[in-house]
Amino acid sequence: MIRVENIYKGFNGTPVIKDVSAEFQSGQTNLIIGKSGSGKTVLVKCMVGLFEVDSGSVFYGDRNFTTMSRKERRNLRTEIGMLFQGGALFDSMSVERNVSFPLDMFTSKTRKEKLHRVNEVLERVNLSGVNDRFPSEISGGMQKRVGIARAIVLNPKFLFCDEPNSGLDPLTAMVIDQLIQEITEEYNITTVINTHDMNSVMEIGENILLIHKGEVAWRGTKDQVLHANEPELEDFIFASSFLQEAKAAMLGKK
Numbered sequence: 001m002i003r004v005e006n007i008y009k010g011f012n013g014t015p016v017i018k019d020v021s022a023e024f025q026s027g028q029t030n031l032i033i034g035k036s037g038s039g040k041t042v043l044v045k046c047m048v049g050l051f052e053v054d055s056g057s058v059f060y061g062d063r064n065f066t067t068m069s070r071k072e073r074r075n076l077r078t079e080i081g082m083l084f085q086g087g088a089l090f091d092s093m094s095v096e097r098n099v100s101f102p103l104d105m106f107t108s109k110t111r112k113e114k115l116h117r118v119n120e121v122l123e124r125v126n127l128s129g130v131n132d133r134f135p136s137e138i139s140g141g142m143q144k145r146v147g148i149a150r151a152i153v154l155n156p157k158f159l160f161c162d163e164p165n166s167g168l169d170p171l172t173a174m175v176i177d178q179l180i181q182e183i184t185e186e187y188n189i190t191t192v193i194n195t196h197d198m199n200s201v202m203e204i205g206e207n208i209l210l211i212h213k214g215e216v217a218w219r220g221t222k223d224q225v226l227h228a229n230e231p232e233l234e235d236f237i238f239a240s241s242f243l244q245e246a247k248a249a250m251l252g253k254k
Protein backbone atom coordinates (compact mmCIF):
# COMPACT_ATOMS: atom_id res chain seq x y z
CA MET A 1 0.00 0.00 0.00
CA ILE A 2 1.14 3.52 -0.75
CA ARG A 3 -0.40 6.57 0.88
CA VAL A 4 0.07 10.21 -0.02
CA GLU A 5 -1.04 12.88 2.40
CA ASN A 6 -1.73 16.50 1.53
CA ILE A 7 0.87 16.75 -1.22
CA TYR A 8 1.72 20.11 -2.72
CA LYS A 9 4.16 20.64 -5.58
CA GLY A 10 4.76 23.67 -7.76
CA PHE A 11 7.35 25.12 -10.10
CA ASN A 12 8.61 28.70 -9.87
CA GLY A 13 5.70 29.70 -7.70
CA THR A 14 3.06 28.07 -9.91
CA PRO A 15 1.25 25.31 -8.01
CA VAL A 16 0.78 22.08 -10.00
CA ILE A 17 -0.28 19.56 -7.32
CA LYS A 18 -2.62 20.96 -4.70
CA ASP A 19 -3.42 19.10 -1.50
CA VAL A 20 -3.66 15.62 -2.97
CA SER A 21 -4.31 12.76 -0.54
CA ALA A 22 -4.88 9.19 -1.69
CA GLU A 23 -4.32 5.53 -0.95
CA PHE A 24 -3.09 3.01 -3.50
CA GLN A 25 -3.89 -0.61 -2.65
CA SER A 26 -1.67 -3.67 -3.01
CA GLY A 27 -2.67 -6.33 -5.51
CA GLN A 28 -4.67 -3.72 -7.41
CA THR A 29 -4.27 -1.56 -10.49
CA ASN A 30 -4.65 1.94 -9.07
CA LEU A 31 -5.33 4.45 -11.84
CA ILE A 32 -4.54 8.13 -11.81
CA ILE A 33 -6.61 9.64 -14.60
CA GLY A 34 -7.06 13.13 -15.95
CA LYS A 35 -6.61 15.23 -19.03
CA SER A 36 -3.18 16.01 -20.39
CA GLY A 37 -1.49 18.60 -18.20
CA SER A 38 -3.60 17.87 -15.12
CA GLY A 39 -0.57 16.84 -13.04
CA LYS A 40 -0.49 13.04 -13.20
CA THR A 41 3.18 12.73 -14.06
CA VAL A 42 4.25 15.34 -11.53
CA LEU A 43 2.26 13.54 -8.81
CA VAL A 44 3.88 10.20 -9.59
CA LYS A 45 7.35 11.75 -9.81
CA CYS A 46 6.75 13.15 -6.33
CA MET A 47 5.80 9.67 -5.14
CA VAL A 48 9.02 8.06 -6.40
CA GLY A 49 11.29 10.95 -5.40
CA LEU A 50 12.14 12.25 -8.87
CA PHE A 51 10.62 15.51 -7.58
CA GLU A 52 10.69 16.67 -3.96
CA VAL A 53 7.28 17.66 -2.62
CA ASP A 54 6.86 21.22 -1.33
CA SER A 55 4.81 19.83 1.53
CA GLY A 56 2.92 16.71 2.47
CA SER A 57 4.09 13.11 2.89
CA VAL A 58 4.42 9.87 0.96
CA PHE A 59 4.25 6.55 2.82
CA TYR A 60 5.24 3.14 1.48
CA GLY A 61 3.41 0.86 3.87
CA ASP A 62 4.31 2.48 7.19
CA ARG A 63 7.63 3.86 5.96
CA ASN A 64 7.69 7.62 5.53
CA PHE A 65 9.45 8.21 2.21
CA THR A 66 9.49 11.98 2.62
CA THR A 67 11.71 11.94 5.70
CA MET A 68 14.00 9.09 4.62
CA SER A 69 17.76 9.45 4.22
CA ARG A 70 19.32 9.04 0.76
CA LYS A 71 20.48 5.56 1.69
CA GLU A 72 17.05 4.46 2.92
CA ARG A 73 15.51 5.80 -0.29
CA ARG A 74 18.00 3.94 -2.39
CA ASN A 75 17.07 0.73 -0.60
CA LEU A 76 13.39 1.39 -1.08
CA ARG A 77 13.92 2.06 -4.79
CA THR A 78 14.97 -1.57 -5.24
CA GLU A 79 11.37 -2.42 -4.30
CA ILE A 80 9.98 -0.09 -6.99
CA GLY A 81 9.52 -0.98 -10.65
CA MET A 82 9.00 1.79 -13.18
CA LEU A 83 7.62 1.87 -16.67
CA PHE A 84 7.93 5.51 -17.54
CA GLN A 85 6.82 7.51 -20.53
CA GLY A 86 9.87 8.32 -22.59
CA GLY A 87 12.04 6.45 -20.07
CA ALA A 88 11.94 3.73 -22.65
CA LEU A 89 14.45 1.03 -23.48
CA PHE A 90 18.11 1.65 -24.17
CA ASP A 91 18.31 1.50 -27.96
CA SER A 92 21.92 0.41 -28.04
CA MET A 93 21.33 -2.57 -25.75
CA SER A 94 19.81 -5.92 -26.60
CA VAL A 95 16.54 -6.98 -24.98
CA GLU A 96 18.50 -9.20 -22.60
CA ARG A 97 20.80 -6.39 -21.47
CA ASN A 98 17.87 -4.00 -21.10
CA VAL A 99 16.04 -6.40 -18.81
CA SER A 100 19.20 -7.30 -16.94
CA PHE A 101 20.05 -3.65 -16.27
CA PRO A 102 18.36 -3.36 -12.82
CA LEU A 103 20.03 -6.63 -11.80
CA ASP A 104 23.42 -5.24 -12.87
CA MET A 105 22.75 -2.01 -10.97
CA PHE A 106 21.28 -3.30 -7.74
CA THR A 107 22.35 -6.91 -7.20
CA SER A 108 25.53 -8.96 -6.98
CA LYS A 109 24.08 -11.97 -8.72
CA THR A 110 26.32 -14.02 -11.01
CA ARG A 111 25.94 -13.81 -14.77
CA LYS A 112 24.20 -17.16 -14.79
CA GLU A 113 21.74 -16.17 -12.05
CA LYS A 114 20.96 -12.95 -13.87
CA LEU A 115 20.35 -14.72 -17.15
CA HIS A 116 18.06 -17.17 -15.39
CA ARG A 117 16.01 -14.33 -13.92
CA VAL A 118 15.93 -12.42 -17.23
CA ASN A 119 14.60 -15.48 -19.01
CA GLU A 120 12.03 -16.01 -16.28
CA VAL A 121 10.53 -12.53 -16.66
CA LEU A 122 10.77 -12.58 -20.46
CA GLU A 123 8.75 -15.78 -20.36
CA ARG A 124 6.24 -14.12 -18.03
CA VAL A 125 5.56 -11.41 -20.63
CA ASN A 126 5.45 -13.99 -23.44
CA LEU A 127 8.71 -12.93 -25.01
CA SER A 128 10.92 -15.99 -24.69
CA GLY A 129 13.75 -16.15 -27.17
CA VAL A 130 14.05 -12.50 -28.16
CA ASN A 131 17.10 -11.93 -25.90
CA ASP A 132 19.45 -10.85 -28.65
CA ARG A 133 17.16 -8.52 -30.55
CA PHE A 134 17.41 -4.78 -30.28
CA PRO A 135 14.47 -2.49 -29.43
CA SER A 136 14.34 -1.16 -33.00
CA GLU A 137 13.86 -4.70 -34.27
CA ILE A 138 10.67 -5.44 -32.33
CA SER A 139 7.14 -3.98 -32.39
CA GLY A 140 5.88 -1.24 -30.08
CA GLY A 141 3.80 -3.74 -28.11
CA MET A 142 6.82 -5.99 -27.67
CA GLN A 143 8.90 -3.02 -26.52
CA LYS A 144 6.31 -2.30 -23.83
CA ARG A 145 6.45 -5.93 -22.74
CA VAL A 146 10.23 -5.74 -22.50
CA GLY A 147 9.72 -2.59 -20.41
CA ILE A 148 7.36 -4.51 -18.13
CA ALA A 149 9.85 -7.38 -17.87
CA ARG A 150 12.56 -4.91 -16.87
CA ALA A 151 10.21 -3.23 -14.38
CA ILE A 152 9.45 -6.50 -12.58
CA VAL A 153 12.88 -8.14 -12.79
CA LEU A 154 13.74 -7.16 -9.19
CA ASN A 155 10.43 -8.51 -7.89
CA PRO A 156 9.04 -5.10 -6.98
CA LYS A 157 6.42 -4.53 -4.30
CA PHE A 158 5.47 -1.29 -6.07
CA LEU A 159 5.06 -0.64 -9.79
CA PHE A 160 4.60 2.72 -11.50
CA CYS A 161 3.47 2.94 -15.12
CA ASP A 162 3.16 6.33 -16.77
CA GLU A 163 0.88 6.15 -19.80
CA PRO A 164 1.83 2.53 -20.57
CA ASN A 165 -0.46 2.57 -23.62
CA SER A 166 0.87 5.62 -25.37
CA GLY A 167 1.61 4.95 -29.02
CA LEU A 168 -0.14 1.58 -29.10
CA ASP A 169 -3.18 0.56 -31.12
CA PRO A 170 -6.29 -0.16 -28.99
CA LEU A 171 -5.94 -3.94 -29.15
CA THR A 172 -2.27 -4.00 -28.17
CA ALA A 173 -3.07 -1.43 -25.48
CA MET A 174 -5.62 -3.83 -24.01
CA VAL A 175 -3.13 -6.69 -24.01
CA ILE A 176 -0.62 -4.52 -22.13
CA ASP A 177 -3.27 -3.39 -19.62
CA GLN A 178 -4.30 -6.95 -18.95
CA LEU A 179 -0.71 -8.09 -18.58
CA ILE A 180 -0.06 -5.36 -16.02
CA GLN A 181 -3.21 -6.31 -14.13
CA GLU A 182 -2.35 -10.04 -14.13
CA ILE A 183 1.16 -9.38 -12.85
CA THR A 184 -0.19 -7.00 -10.20
CA GLU A 185 -2.51 -9.66 -8.83
CA GLU A 186 -0.11 -12.54 -9.22
CA TYR A 187 2.70 -10.88 -7.24
CA ASN A 188 0.46 -8.71 -5.04
CA ILE A 189 2.10 -5.52 -6.29
CA THR A 190 0.84 -2.02 -5.49
CA THR A 191 0.55 -0.76 -9.05
CA VAL A 192 -0.02 2.90 -9.91
CA ILE A 193 -0.89 3.70 -13.52
CA ASN A 194 -1.20 7.14 -15.07
CA THR A 195 -3.52 7.19 -18.02
CA HIS A 196 -5.86 9.34 -20.04
CA ASP A 197 -7.19 6.27 -21.86
CA MET A 198 -10.86 5.61 -21.19
CA ASN A 199 -10.52 2.00 -22.35
CA SER A 200 -8.00 1.39 -19.58
CA VAL A 201 -10.32 3.00 -17.07
CA MET A 202 -13.12 0.60 -17.95
CA GLU A 203 -10.81 -2.44 -18.21
CA ILE A 204 -8.57 -2.20 -15.19
CA GLY A 205 -9.86 0.72 -13.11
CA GLU A 206 -9.99 -1.01 -9.75
CA ASN A 207 -9.21 2.11 -7.76
CA ILE A 208 -9.40 5.37 -9.67
CA LEU A 209 -8.25 8.86 -8.76
CA LEU A 210 -9.30 11.67 -11.12
CA ILE A 211 -6.96 14.64 -11.08
CA HIS A 212 -8.18 17.95 -12.44
CA LYS A 213 -5.84 20.96 -12.40
CA GLY A 214 -3.73 19.31 -9.74
CA GLU A 215 -6.59 18.50 -7.38
CA VAL A 216 -8.56 15.34 -6.69
CA ALA A 217 -11.85 15.80 -8.53
CA TRP A 218 -13.30 12.31 -8.05
CA ARG A 219 -12.39 8.84 -6.80
CA GLY A 220 -14.07 5.49 -7.29
CA THR A 221 -14.01 2.25 -9.26
CA LYS A 222 -14.73 1.44 -12.91
CA ASP A 223 -18.22 0.29 -11.91
CA GLN A 224 -18.96 3.73 -10.51
CA VAL A 225 -17.57 5.72 -13.45
CA LEU A 226 -20.63 5.73 -15.65
CA HIS A 227 -23.05 6.49 -12.84
CA ALA A 228 -20.99 9.21 -11.23
CA ASN A 229 -22.48 12.63 -11.24
CA GLU A 230 -19.30 14.66 -11.48
CA PRO A 231 -18.80 17.23 -14.24
CA GLU A 232 -15.00 16.86 -14.36
CA LEU A 233 -15.40 13.12 -14.85
CA GLU A 234 -17.95 13.58 -17.63
CA ASP A 235 -15.60 16.06 -19.21
CA PHE A 236 -12.78 13.56 -19.04
CA ILE A 237 -14.88 10.78 -20.57
CA PHE A 238 -15.99 13.07 -23.37
CA ALA A 239 -12.47 14.30 -24.15
CA SER A 240 -11.13 10.78 -24.02
CA SER A 241 -13.69 9.31 -26.43
CA PHE A 242 -13.03 12.19 -28.79
CA LEU A 243 -9.30 11.45 -28.69
CA GLN A 244 -9.99 7.77 -29.22
CA GLU A 245 -11.88 8.47 -32.40
CA ALA A 246 -9.19 10.78 -33.70
CA LYS A 247 -6.55 8.14 -32.94
CA ALA A 248 -8.54 5.38 -34.64
CA ALA A 249 -8.99 7.59 -37.69
CA MET A 250 -5.27 8.27 -37.84
CA LEU A 251 -4.31 4.61 -37.46
CA GLY A 252 -6.85 3.73 -40.14
CA LYS A 253 -5.11 6.01 -42.60
CA LYS A 254 -1.78 4.25 -42.28
Ligand SMILES: Nc1ncnc2c1ncn2[C@@H]1O[C@H](COP(=O)(O)OP(=O)(O)O)[C@@H](O)[C@H]1O
Nearest residue numbers: 011016034035036037038039040041042043194
Ligand atom coordinates in the same frame (compact mmCIF):
# COMPACT_ATOMS: atom_id res chain seq x y z
N1 LIG B 1 9.81 20.18 -14.58
C1 LIG B 1 8.78 21.03 -14.69
N2 LIG B 1 8.95 22.35 -14.56
C2 LIG B 1 7.92 23.22 -14.66
N3 LIG B 1 6.65 22.85 -14.91
C3 LIG B 1 6.39 21.54 -15.04
C4 LIG B 1 7.44 20.55 -14.94
N4 LIG B 1 6.89 19.33 -15.12
C5 LIG B 1 5.57 19.54 -15.32
N5 LIG B 1 5.25 20.86 -15.27
C6 LIG B 1 3.91 21.43 -15.44
O1 LIG B 1 3.03 20.77 -14.57
C7 LIG B 1 1.74 20.61 -15.17
C8 LIG B 1 1.32 19.17 -15.09
O2 LIG B 1 2.14 18.39 -15.92
P1 LIG B 1 2.08 16.80 -15.97
O3 LIG B 1 2.14 16.25 -14.59
O4 LIG B 1 3.15 16.37 -16.90
O5 LIG B 1 0.65 16.52 -16.60
P2 LIG B 1 0.03 15.12 -17.06
O6 LIG B 1 1.00 14.05 -16.75
O7 LIG B 1 -1.26 15.00 -16.32
O8 LIG B 1 -0.22 15.27 -18.54
C9 LIG B 1 1.88 21.14 -16.59
O9 LIG B 1 1.33 22.43 -16.61
C10 LIG B 1 3.36 21.17 -16.83
O10 LIG B 1 3.69 22.19 -17.71
Ligand SMILES: [Mg+2]
Nearest residue numbers: 040041162194
Ligand atom coordinates in the same frame (compact mmCIF):
# COMPACT_ATOMS: atom_id res chain seq x y z
MG1 LIG C 1 1.95 12.68 -18.02
